[in-house]
Amino acid sequence: MSLRGGDPAEIGGYPLEERLGSGGMGTVFLARTSSGRPVAIKLIHQQFAGDDEFRIRFRQEVAAARRVSGAFTAAVVDAAPEAEQPWMATTYIEGPTLSQRITDQGPLNGAELRRLAIGLAEALRDIHRVGVVHRDLKPSNVVLSPEGPRVIDFGISRAVDQQTLTMTGRVIGTPPFMSPEQLQAPRGVGPRSDVFSLGTLLVYAATGHGPFDADSPYITAYQVVHEEPSLGAVPMALRAVVEPCLDKEPERRPSADELLVLLRDLPVELGESESEVGTGTGRSEAGRTRDMATQHHLTTPTDRTPTGPASTAPGASRTSSTASTESTGTAIGGRLRRRWRPVLAAAVAVAAIGGGVASLTTGGVGGNGADGRGGDAGRSTAAPAGTLPDGFEPWRRTVPGGREDIPDELRCVARGDALFCGGGGVVATRLDARDGSRVWTAKSPGVPVQGMHLVGATDDTVVGYRIADQDAPQGPPQEVVALDADSGRELWSAPSGAQSTAVTGRSMDAVVVGSAVVTVDASNSRFEARDAHSGEIAWTTPFPAGAQCAPVPVGQRLLAMCATEAEVDDLQVRRPTLRTLALDSGTYGGTVTVEGPVVPMGVADGRLVLLSKHYEGTAPAGYDGVARVDPATRKVTYSRLGRVYDGTPGMADGTLYVSGQTGLVTAFDAANGRKKWSRQTGVEGASGPAAGSGAVYFSSATGRVVALSPDDGKPLWTTDPQADGLTGQQNASPRVTVAGRALFVAADDNTLFAFDAQRPPRSS
Known part of the structure; x- marks a missing residue:
């Protein structure tokens, strides 16, 4: 994606070459060091520079990323969290995200799936060994580099010995890949929350959908906390490892080290799933995902599930190592056409997140057409302008x-x-x-x-x-x-x-x-x-x-x-x-x-x-x-x-x-x-x-x-x-x-x- 008018020519002395993605909290650019080494620079939007709470979170992100820089993550090259417009530069990782890979080519299997599982477990091991909890492990935060998977974006991570930063009224994370404790008590989240997220991510990689998917993040969150995961399409050898990762109780899940031992014992060819054995058919709905957004610090439109024309985005295979991404979930029309199939009927949900708008005619009910001129469906007639209903109290x-x-x-x-x-x-x-x-x-x-x-x-x-x-x-x-x-x-x-x-x-x-x-x-x-x-x-x-x-x-x-x-x-x-x-x-x-x-x-x-x-x-x-x-x-x-x-x-x-x-x-x-x-x-x-x-x-x-x-x-x-x-x-x-x-x-x-x-x- 080429630079746009208004984009800086350089950041921190690094000349910019192109824009990799932009989201709610900032923009990611591809830049070069003096020696020609490519780096990804995350530049925070100006309007957040004066937000003290955000600066604290960004400093924590930089510190966490520096703490875990290693073979399975993106190393921090430079950063200026105290700059007038904060930024951070990390090594640039060439390759698609896991969500892009699944969207473009469908689920992984065999040796490729096994390599992904082991690589992610190694990444979690390194992250946890230095006392950091990632808290947002999801397909758009995994880059499939030629050297193996890399875990990126520590925007909502925290050190185990650090006070969690959580604002009143805000739940931070991505419901299909969050752990039950993260949804219920985010201040008490520990390393085994990441293990749960890794379990959901491996199900997604193997099947194209998460183990708790629903048509609403509210219902997804409910299923994460209360329901059993859907694992019928997961290869049976992998399922035996994934199931304990998805236990509702953190202490009953394996640690990253224990998980790595289990994964290394997997056969190179993982074999068939339970559903394939029972029906003789392969996976349906391959490549569909519901990686729904809640509150992210940076989103890139290049990594969303396709919902529009079938053309290929220029440079779609290139993904910045620091670009946290957002997916809008099932493509428009696709979910509703499948809504009442028996296997999905129980997963349909009401929520105002990522959903369509109800109607044009209503003022309080109706869609975004709150004109009050679209008929009587939702016109508010309780009181003339400037008055209150008789006897009204808050x-x-x-x-x-x-x-x-x-x-x-x-x-x-x-x-x-x-x-x-x-x-x-x-x-x-x-x-x-x-x-x-x-x-x-x-x-x-x-x-x-x-x-x-x-x-x-x-x-x-x-x-x-x-x-x-x-x-x-x-x-x-x-x-x-x-x-x-x-x-x-x-x-x-x-x-x-x-x-x-x-x-x-x-x-x-x-x-x-x-x-x-x-x-x-x-x-x-x-x-x-x-x-x-x-x-x-x-x-x-x-x-x-x-x-x-x-x-x-x-x-x-x-x-x-x-x-x-x-x-x-x-x-x-x-x-x-x-x-x-x-x-x-x-x-x-x-x-x-x-x-x-x-x-x-x-x-x-x-x-x-x-x-x-x-x-x-x-x-x-x-x-x-x-x-x-x-x-x-x-x-x-x-x-x-x-x-x-x-x-x-x-x-x-x-x-x-x-x-x-x-x-x-x-x-x-x-x-x-x-x-x-x-x-x-x-x-x-x-x-x-x-x-x-x-x-x-x-x-x-x-x-x-x-x-x-x-x-x-x-x-x-x-x-x-x-x-x-x-x-x-x-x-x-x-x-x-x-x-x-x-x-x-x-x-x-x-x-x-x-x-x-x-x-x-x-x-x-």
Whole structure:
């Protein structure tokens, strides 16, 4: 990747040759020493230079990397952690990461797998012998050099004799490769946590997937702590070594030295897996991975699981030894098309991490189109601007769902003195907006589905999703359910499809438009429109031949966004079509083709606004343009953003926003794509925006909220975290619901809290 405008010519006297990757915390460059030796330089972003906590962590990273420099890691060549813009140079290691290797060529086997296992065990032995715990051993932190595997990136490591640096409300790591103790008590993590991570990594190398994979990092984390690993596809000789590494109790796992002895006794050819012996077939789903991101200090788009076009990224085989990487997991469309296969049904999950956004029409519930102009589905009408509901007092509540053992998040919409919320284990619940007291709750018995929250509400009806219990497979796996707003009584239900994310990049298989609910049927073959309260079917309309579609509301209009089945199957939705869909009859109107891939954002001046996705090779790397579609004239206009912006996109009051993993928020004019302002905040992994009461609000899974001026991005106030949630995720729908001066905020573990926007909780 060539240098970009604004990149320095040299760092610390080392001339830069090219950019290897960039992420939330910094950028990695390829440079040369005076003798011509290649080095990888990690340059920390300027906005973190003044963050004392970050400087402490970076100093610890440099110290840990120096402490363990050896044959199986990247040696530190030079570093300046106290520089105005801190940096560190390490030896450059030529070769792909393990995640790139698996993605490109599928799982390892035989002698190659055995060499990897032994090499990683040797690396852990050396790391642990000098008293360091890596804490982030995962496929993107393993480089396959010609000399053998190298372990890189000590960004969240620590010395055993050192106080762990962990901020309140933040869990640091990567759930599919974290140990149970790291998820439950990160301050007490020891060397055998790395052994557990190595076990998960070897399963991934042998099968292309982790032993606890699920469609949500929340569910993955639950399975790491409580469930047995899935090892059926692991070669039996290797499985005998991996199983003790994955014991839930650290003291029952082997040490790195003991593990190395076990691995050296393995046969050169590891043989077949249990599943291959039983079925006579090889591994399926080879090469697929769910290396989900939580909170990283540096991510490189060159090392993500492909979700876009099938072209090869230039220089894809070159990976910096210091570039910590991030994968978005299963490619768009791929997971949902496989969602209800029996072997995966129990692994489907609801979370706002890495998932699609729910709907364009909702203010608190709805996707990133928080305009409040997209229909009645989620418009907040609790109080006029500048007022509070009568008798309102700040409150905090937790809403138990059908699966209380699984952490989840809700999304809400306010109407009058009622707050309706739903998501995951909760089809819907009604709370009193004034004090948070619960009026009624309808629970969902199954494992939540990622990104699916409350569908919306009308004056007398609330609509949500119900996921079937995995132990009752005879019913529909997923249903749209309508409830009476006053009593919570179920009015009707209908089986629902699960293909919209493949088309739009969002979970929006059902939408509320006016007094109608429009759904995708269970076979993903047609639209169905019902009266929201009675459930009476008004019309059904088949998808165009050879297409998969999703409903997209545009004010009181409805569009069908479609892609060919071939595009969906190949994960390459490059030219989606938009058709008007008459609300009274379901009749299709004229067709508009949009140059994609694009994601619907919301409505501005009667036009549908979409963001254009940018790819670097096969990896999605943010957004680089805006498209606007006029449904009346079928005219499409395009604007460029000037550069690529990575993060969670959203729209509020005609302004587009992209909030980065580390809290950088950038605002754009939706009419022309021009940048309005950019502001660094302290809210990592912020969800899409919500606007009202003279501010625009962003919030993370921890419940931390920041209020910014919509005019210039000036920070108005920030709250402290309210819950222990994962941070750094992307593409979460807005967690803040605005009703006059009242703000209702959703956080991890079904936590809801409310306060006066003019009197926010004081930040310490």
